[in-house]
Amino acid sequence: MLAQRPVLPPLRARVEAIDLARGIAIALMILSHAVSGLLGLSEVPDWGMVPIHLLTKFSSSLFILVFGIALAVAFLPKVGTSDWPRRRLKLVLRGLEVMFWYKALTVVEMLPIFPREDIVAALLYQRFPIWVEILGFYALALLWLPWVLPLWYRMPLWSRLVLPVAVGALSVALERHFHFWGIEPLKAILVEDADHYTWGQLARLPLVMLGLLIGEGVLRWYGDAATRRRLVLGLAGAGAILLAGFVALVLTTTTFDEALTAVAWNAGKHPPEAPFMLFSVGGALAILALCLLGGGRAAAWLRPITVIGSDALRAFIFHIVVIFLGLRLLMEAWQVYSYPQVLGIGMALIPLTAGWIAFIRWFRERS
Incomplete structure (x- = not known):
């Protein structure tokens, strides 16, 4: 069994539960x-940090997990087939599309806050944004992962189980x-750096x-009720x-309340540290289940x-434009509203984002 290569039976229909999990990740991000x-986090009251803002720490890990699941479900079964070159090209082109929006949204995010010189530096990878940086991780990953998926496809089970641990230790x-070589942006892109808010390619690859x-498990066991329960x-x-x-x-080092507060304040998020990752990934797996x-x-x-969750890129674009271009820049809404009010704005943005996606689909069908 440990020598077994991935078993990837085709699914008869789209797994909407994966879209739901991705949607929850993006809703928490919003x-x-x-x-x-x-x-700003410094203005959030204690009851807002824990538990409300604490729960949003599941979002990044859940988003990256679902990214891997989607690769396995939609693309891994096509490796080695005559259709694989077309599928690989589709992933790479998607990466270029995401890269464009990453850079465009970098300008949107930084425009209300930073001078032109800092924005140009971010566009040239000399510094990094914050709120849209996960899109940069996603874009780069889509440009190189399609070329190594065939290697993963050929690996026996024991090596697929060991490799995430090995890559994590290496990172x-x-x-x-x-x-x-003193190149901080390169370090930040690959393994993260304490001075930059980035998602490292190697750091998050596990x-x-x-x-x-998990995607392999979904392909094998999701279609049957009994095996789905075991999954x-x-x-x-x-x-x-x-x-x-x-x-x-x-x-072993602090109180439980202090530990939860530290996680809510992003302690150990960049670069990833054990307490934050145990909490974030544990919660992400529970939501996925x-x-x-x-x-x-x-x-x-x-x-x-x-x-x-079915259109993550459009959802990401919409909420960033509304928050930073519409509210923060045009309406000068920085620290104008109280915490309950900005929390209400965030909650209202969730159905608004879904409505925008539904409207674009309706418009395209009829145009």
């Missing part, structure tokens, strides 16, 4: 970006002990690989173990969230 982009070692493994229980159990590991780890358990019915009940 709440976080609205609060931090319009008010930590490089971040701590290798200085990348999460993509974990998503690929859900496995994911929920893994999430519970990671969250329990977070509790056990932090209680609930989405797969609910399946199509949950996706239908939470249709606006599912719609957002």
Whole structure:
């Protein structure tokens, strides 16, 4: 069994539970970006940091996990077929499209805050934005991952299980002990740097690989009710173990309340540290398990969230433009509203984003 290559039976229909999980990740991002982009974390009351802002820490890990799952479900079964070159080109072109929007939204994000020189520096990878930086990770990953997916496809199970751990250890070692010839942006892009808010390609690659493994499980077991339950229980159990590991780890050095507050303040997010990642990935796995358990019915009940997850790029573009171009720049709404008000703005943006995506689809169908 450990020598087995990926088993990838085709699915008969789109797995809307994956769209729901991605939509939850983006909805949590929207709440976080609205609060931090319009008010700032320093103005958030304690009851807003824990538990409300704390829960948004699941979003980034969930988004990257679902990225790996989607690669496995939609593209990995095509590796080695006559259709693979076309699929690979589609991924690369998508990466170029995301790269364009990453740079465009960098300007949108920084325009109300920074002078022209800083914006140009960010466009040239001499510095980095904050709120749209995960889009930069996604763009770069789409440009190189399609070329190594065939290697993953040929690897036996034991090596697919070991590789995420090995890559994670390598990333930590490089971040701590290798200085990348003094080129800070290169270090930030690959393994992250304490002075830059980035998502490192190697630092977050283990999460993509974990998503690929989960995606393989979805292909094999999601179609049957009995095996789906076992998959859900496995994911929920893994999430519970990671969250329990977070509790056990932090209680050796601090109190539980202080540890939750530190996570809410992004301590250990960039570069990734064990407590933050145990909490974030554990919560992401629990959410993913609930989405797969609910399946199509949950996706239908939470249709606006599912719609957002079905078109992540358009959802990301819309909420960043509204927050930073519409509210922060044009309406000069920086620290104008109270925390409950900006939280309400963030919550209102979620159905508005879904409505915008639905409108664009309706318009394209009729134009």
